[in-house]
Amino acid sequence: MHDGGEVVVLRYGHRPGRDDRMTTHVGLTARALGADRVVLPDNAGGPAETIRDITDRFGGPFEVELRADQKAAVRNFGGTVVHLTMYGEPIQTVEASIRETHRRPSADLLVVVGGEKVPWELYERADFNVAVTNQPHSEVAGLAVLLDRLFQGAELDREWVDADRRVVPMATGKRVVDA
Amino acid sequence: MHDGGEVVVLRYGHRPGRDDRMTTHVGLTARALGADRVVLPDNAGGPAETIRDITDRFGGPFEVELRADQKAAVRNFGGTVVHLTMYGEPIQTVEASIRETHRRPSADLLVVVGGEKVPWELYERADFNVAVTNQPHSEVAGLAVLLDRLFQGAELDREWVDADRRVVPMATGKRVVDA
Numbered sequence: 001m002h003d004g005g006e007v008v009v010l011r012y013g014h015r016p017g018r019d020d021r022m023t024t025h026v027g028l029t030a031r032a033l034g035a036d037r038v039v040l041p042d043n044a045g046g047p048a049e050t051i052r053d054i055t056d057r058f059g060g061p062f063e064v065e066l067r068a069d070q071k072a073a074v075r076n077f078g079g080t081v082v083h084l085t086m087y088g089e090p091i092q093t094v095e096a097s098i099r100e101t102h103r104r105p106s107a108d109l110l111v112v113v114g115g116e117k118v119p120w121e122l123y124e125r126a127d128f129n130v131a132v133t134n135q136p137h138s139e140v141a142g143l144a145v146l147l148d149r150l151f152q153g154a155e156l157d158r159e160w161v162d163a164d165r166r167v168v169p170m171a172t173g174k175r176v177v178d179a
Numbered sequence: 180m181h182d183g184g185e186v187v188v189l190r191y192g193h194r195p196g197r198d199d200r201m202t203t204h205v206g207l208t209a210r211a212l213g214a215d216r217v218v219l220p221d222n223a224g225g226p227a228e229t230i231r232d233i234t235d236r237f238g239g240p241f242e243v244e245l246r247a248d249q250k251a252a253v254r255n256f257g258g259t260v261v262h263l264t265m266y267g268e269p270i271q272t273v274e275a276s277i278r279e280t281h282r283r284p285s286a287d288l289l290v291v292v293g294g295e296k297v298p299w300e301l302y303e304r305a306d307f308n309v310a311v312t313n314q315p316h317s318e319v320a321g322l323a324v325l326l327d328r329l330f331q332g333a334e335l336d337r338e339w340v341d342a343d344r345r346v347v348p349m350a351t352g353k354r355v356v357d358a
Contacts, residue, residue, distance in 0.1 A: 022200060025317035032316035033324075054315055087346055087353040092335050123351050132323075133335055134346035136233055137211035138204035144311075144320035145212075145327050156271050156312055167266055167313035172302050174266040 005079060005108035007150070009143065010039040012070055012114050012122070020046050025140045026113050027051035027064060033147035034155030035111070037063040041070055059160030059179065074125055079108030081126045084142045085118070088129030095149045098128055102150065111146060113139045184258060184287035186214045186329070188322065191249055191293050191301070193223040204319045205292050206230035206243060212326035213334030214290070216242040220249055238339030238358065253304055258287030260305045263321045264297070267308030274328045277307055281329065290325060292318045 009030035014023050024047040027038040031051065040048055048064045055062045067073050074081060080101045102109045112122065123129055132142040147155060160166070163179035188209035193202050203226040206217040210230065219227055227243045234241045246252050253260060259280045281288045291301065302308055311321040326334060339345070342358035 022204075025201075025319065028314075028316040029320040032312045032314040033320065058314055085353075087349055087355075089348050089350055090335060092332060123353075126351075129349070129351060131346075131348060133211045133337075134348055135207075135211040135237055135339075137207040138319050138323075140204065140317050140319040141208040141212065141323035144317075144323040148324050148327065153271060156269060158312075160314075167310075169268050169310060169313055170266055170308070171268055172305075172308060174264075174302075 004102040004104060005106045006037065007035045007102070007109045007111065008037045008039060009035045009111045009113060010070065010073060011041065011044070012112055012118055014041040014044040016043050016046070022140065023047040024050050026143060028054060029140055029143050030147070031055060031062040033144055034151045034158060035147065036061070037065060039065045039067050039073060042066040042068045057164045059163030061161060071119065071121070074110065074112060074122055077108070077110045079110060080128070081110045081112060082128045082130055082146070083112045083118070083122055083126035084132065084139060084146060085114060085123070085129050086131050086134050086136055088131040090134070091130050091132050091146060091149060094128050094130055098130070099150060099152070101127070111143065113143050183281040183283065184285045185216065186281070186288045186290065187216045187218060188214045188290045188292060189218040189249065189252060190220065190223070191253075191291055191297055193220040195222050195225070199225050201319065202226040203229045205322060207233060208319055208322050209326070210234060210241040212323060213330045213337060214326065215240070216244060218244045218246050218252060221245045221247045236343045238342030240340060250298065250300070253289065253291060253301055256287070256289045258289060259307070260289045260291060261307045261309055261325070262291045262297070262301055262305035263311065263318060263325060264293060264302070264308050265310050265313050265315055267310040269313070270309050270311050270325060270328060273307050273309055277309070278329060278331070280306070290322065292322050
């Protein structure tokens, strides 16, 4: 849906059971708000299945990948790394630079969303450590604001391919039709 | 932080244990992104305590309220009711109307974030049923995008009062100082 390279969201760390819902929401938010792919730790098989199931029903393209070595995935990523952290620079001061980086031809972007404790080397590898406010809140909220600002709202008009069903927007009520 | 009336976020429904983290993230997102108050069901005492604790440490003003009757709270709200739902009208088509409504003097706004099944009367009571995409994703992500668009980014520059500590934005690293 975008001009530049691929946008990948990587969920750093996952505790099975305890983090299932948050990790699922990270993946579904990535899909709904314009990312191309989510990379989850390989112990997040449950969330991966849920996200794939939603993609089967509501459309894609969107990929879910399970990877054992998250550190290597970040370290070896061949593009710009954006790390979401409440300790980073304000999104309103760095978003234009991130958008510019991403508009270059085939300039892939990796958005790292912390789960468990994030190692120091990730702060160093990141091209941008970005804070959506320097307040503690939610990695899902931070990801949503980042993607909405990265795509400047264009993600909301995305067309979905190979969906089984489609929600028809309504002022009052619920309507779902076959796609 | 805003010109209009109060902005209140109401979390509709809560299952203790299972929803604790999501409800906490709804409240913390409301606080971080410019709302004045969050209303939680009265069985969400744990999340309420966490959100109050963050407010004590990182500043306010921000209020957490527990209410037994969520239906009555919505029905009797003396202002505009915005209901976040994937079945609603696209945010990009209604956001200007919502902002305009809220800019009137003392025009309070209630943002309802669904948890368990939301009753039909809530769709009818809502002045705006709003979808942040018509895709299934996360109520926390939807709330974040709605608040960021309602305040048009002004929430990111909010000053906090009575904080114990403050995060200093850094390009690389973590720095927290006494406030």
